[in-house]
Amino acid sequence: MHVEFTAIGVVRTGASEEEIRAEKAGIEGELEIFPEYAAALEGIDGYSHLFVLCSFDRLRPDQIGPLRVRPRRLIRRGFREEDLPVLGVLALDSPTRPNPIGLTLVRFLGRSGNRLSVRGLDCFDGTPILDIKGYQPDYRPARFSVPEWYRRLADESGHI
Numbered sequence: 001m002h003v004e005f006t007a008i009g010v011v012r013t014g015a016s017e018e019e020i021r022a023e024k025a026g027i028e029g030e031l032e033i034f035p036e037y038a039a040a041l042e043g044i045d046g047y048s049h050l051f052v053l054c055s056f057d058r059l060r061p062d063q064i065g066p067l068r069v070r071p072r073r074l075i076r077r078g079f080r081e082e083d084l085p086v087l088g089v090l091a092l093d094s095p096t097r098p099n100p101i102g103l104t105l106v107r108f109l110g111r112s113g114n115r116l117s118v119r120g121l122d123c124f125d126g127t128p129i130l131d132i133k134g135y136q137p138d139y140r141p142a143r144f145s146v147p148e149w150y151r152r153l154a155d156e157s158g159h160i
Contacts, residue, residue, distance in 0.1 A: 023122065027121045028117070049134075055100060063095060069094055
């Protein structure tokens, strides 16, 4: 089955690709929505956070298709690659995916026409935006769990 998407906008940020890859906290920027989709923003004001779905348009060819990888970003935290488990990409938020689609949750700072100011971006400048959804309270479960491997690799704040 073949599925096609059309970008509704692009990410705009002054952060370098190195800053994004290093997962620098608090990166600010804008979600520039193309004028033909501006009417879709009606009612978005007032949300504190937005989910942004984007196209990973700058992946290397070897990052598209593998089904199992090691969570290599943990190497920056001192793990050795050989000590990291090989996991299915659907269990991770790795950019390596069967389909190059990204999901990120950003803080919504405000709107000016078809431009949404946000904080917490982890997308490169010019990344195509596929969709945006306002964060709603019922998206967060009262209780949740993570696999044992996640708990073992998590830092003190509970993130890997």
